[in-house]
Every structure is written in C-alpha cells, then in structure tokens.
Amino acid sequence: MTAHFKVSAGRTAIYPVTREQVEDRLGRRAPWFRPGPLRGDDKHFAVCPYCDNAIQLKGVYHRHERSPRAYGSHVGTPVEGFAYDLTDLEHCPFRLSRKSHGKSDRRAMGPVARQLIDLAVSEFDRIVLILRDDFGFRFSDAFAERMLDQWFDSRGFCYTGAHLRNLPWMIAYFGPTQKLFGQPIGQNDELANHIRECVPRAKILETGRLDKGVWIELYVQCLHHRMEVKIDTGELRESMKLRVQDLTSSNDATVAPTIYQNEIIFDAERFERLIHTPKERARRDEGLLERAQKIGAKWLL
Structure with missing residues (x-):
C-alpha cells in the first residue's frame, strides 16, 4: 500500500496520496477517475512510482477503520489508459513480501x-x-x-x-x-x-x-x-x-x-x-x- 503516486509513467513528479493532491493533480477526469453508480463507488487511479503500473487510490474520501490513511493499491491487471508490465509489477517492493534479495537474483528486461x-x-x-x-x-x-x-x-x-x-x-x-x-x-x-x-x-x-x-x-x-x-x-x-x-x-x-x-x-x-x-x-x-x-x-x- 504505497503512500505516493505519479500522474503518468516515466520520469514524472511524485506526490503523497492525499485528498488535496488527488484533486489537484488528477481531478475527476479520465483515465484517473472512473465514476460509479453511487458517489461511494467512484474509483481513482494513478501510477505507482516504484514500478510504473496502475494503482487504485483508496481512502481518499472514505476511510475504513483499519485503514486510517489514504493509499495506493496495485490493481494487478491492465487498466485502460495506463502502462502495464507483469514482470515489473511482480517485483515492485509493494507487491513482494521479502525484505532482502539475493545479489544474483535477476528479472527479465522490461x-x-x-x-x-x-x-x-x-x-x-x-x-x-x-x-x-x-x-x-x-x-x-x-x-x-x-x-x-x-x-x-x-x-x-x-x-x-x-x-x-x-x-x-x-x-x-x-x-x-x-x-x-x-x-x-x-x-x-x-x-x-x-x-x-x-x-x-x-x-x-x-x-x-x-x-x-x-x-x-x-x-x-x-x-x-x-x-x-x-x-x-x-x-x-x-x-x-x-x-x-x-x-x-x-x-x-x-x-x-x-x-x-x-x-x-x-x-x-x-x-x-x-x-x-x-x-x-x-x-x-x-x-x-x-x-x-x-x-x-x-x-x-
């Protein structure tokens, strides 16, 4: 659950996941905003600053008791309007559970x-x-x-x-x-x-x-x-x-x-x-x- 997001993939600025930054940087426009049947069903998307895949921004307006802050959660599947690479997604530090890596461990070029x-x-x-x-x-x-x-x-x-x-x-x-x-x-x-x-x-x-x-x-x-x-x-x-x-x-x-x-x-x-x-x-x-x-x-x- 990353605390930061980017507007687009590549060499772009990184922002904290807060209501103010989401509204200022993303607004309520495609591809970052997807309206739901009810206001509480609206979805906000952005880019993970670690792997450049899509993340859904959660807790921006409605926070659960177990999640006192807004955060970005990896979607895990392609999202229209966003880059997607499975290899980079699988090796994002917010998807991996291990704290260390073998120095000889390599992934495919991506x-x-x-x-x-x-x-x-x-x-x-x-x-x-x-x-x-x-x-x-x-x-x-x-x-x-x-x-x-x-x-x-x-x-x-x-x-x-x-x-x-x-x-x-x-x-x-x-x-x-x-x-x-x-x-x-x-x-x-x-x-x-x-x-x-x-x-x-x-x-x-x-x-x-x-x-x-x-x-x-x-x-x-x-x-x-x-x-x-x-x-x-x-x-x-x-x-x-x-x-x-x-x-x-x-x-x-x-x-x-x-x-x-x-x-x-x-x-x-x-x-x-x-x-x-x-x-x-x-x-x-x-x-x-x-x-x-x-x-x-x-x-x-």
Whole structure:
C-alpha cells in the first residue's frame, strides 16, 4: 500500500496520496477517475512510482477503520489508459513480501530496467553527488566510473530489488570493492579516526587523502541491501551497509578486520528533487556525464 503516486509513467513528479493532491493533480477526469453508480463507488487511479503500473487510490474520501490513511493499491491487471508490465509489477517492493534479495537474483528486461539504464546515464552526476554525501567523502570520478561500469556488467538494472526510486544506491551496491588509496577519506572524520586507531601505519595527508606510499590494503564496499514497507505509513525504508576492511594480511573478507561500518538510509526524495531541478537552476558535471555516456552507449542502442 504505497503512500505516493505519479500522474503518468516515466520520469514524472511524485506526490503523497492525499485528498488535496488527488484533486489537484488528477481531478475527476479520465483515465484517473472512473465514476460509479453511487458517489461511494467512484474509483481513482494513478501510477505507482516504484514500478510504473496502475494503482487504485483508496481512502481518499472514505476511510475504513483499519485503514486510517489514504493509499495506493496495485490493481494487478491492465487498466485502460495506463502502462502495464507483469514482470515489473511482480517485483515492485509493494507487491513482494521479502525484505532482502539475493545479489544474483535477476528479472527479465522490461520498462523499468530500460528506464533505469536511461537514468543511470543521463543523471549520473546527480547520482554521484548523492553517493559522495552518503559515503562522507568526495571519491574520485574514476572511482564513480568503476561503480557504474560494474553495475552495467552485473545487469544491476535487472536486479529483483531494483526499482525507480533506489537507483543511486543500487549503482553503489553493485560497484566493485575498491581501494581507498588516494581517496580524500579525511573528509569523513569518523572513518579517518577509525583508520588512525585501527591501522596505525596508515598515513592521511594534510589534503585528507590516504597516502599511497605506505603498503596497506584498505578497501570499501557496499553490501546488505534491505527494504521494509512500514505498514502504518506506507513508506518504504531501504538501507545498505558501507564497510571498510583491512585486507593487508588476508584477502579473505570473512577473516579481514572491519575498520568501519555505517548504515546508509536511502533518501529517494532527494534524488527526485535533483532530477526535477529546473534547467535554469541545474548545475551539471559534464565530465561525469561523458563518462556515463561512454559506458552506457552499448545499452542505449
């Protein structure tokens, strides 16, 4: 039971399911409104922001005792005037009951996967902006490029836990385990302090970068993607772990000591605000966009 809706499929704005938003955005017109024989039988439809299939908006005017808020419920069958894809519907987080997905689990290519490919290329600079904030340091463009390259190679766009609102974090999740040498980890005070405490030989330069001159194998990766629908609010809570390990003495991740670990909570609304920034106010990073275009070229044919 999603707490949000879109007016149409594709790269469009997302709104909370409230009486005011339904009346302002959808009105009483086709295909969003279907009159019934009685006022209480009227039906309102919109688009799920996670899978782009049709949802029926319930509780907008009349709420049941067991449902104190308005919400969107998947119809599950084609609705005239709306897009429909069974594969994307079956893998919508509001249709699935599981909270985690195997990293190797894939679904067939469909409209959502194709949208994710397009977004990954056209919005890569904004994706990197979010991930740099979540990592706590401004990792290099090459570091970011390796994430995107691995996401494509792994067909992360077909991952069963991927949807239209978690793309930035899925690119990090499918990114390779990467060395921290030369990265400005000093920008993340907590991470830098853990490294100083747990790896005394590590040297963090005045620039905040981890010195390449000392042979230490510090690696960072993202893992443990989790999702949970909050029944009381209809909100989807998603997270993953950011982990730094010292692989100097052992290349076995189950043995190597963990230096730092942090939970990253996905902020889907921030990504959407960036995507919908008016063109005259947008500040884009053309260098990152060029890198993304080269990597994604074969998938955009």
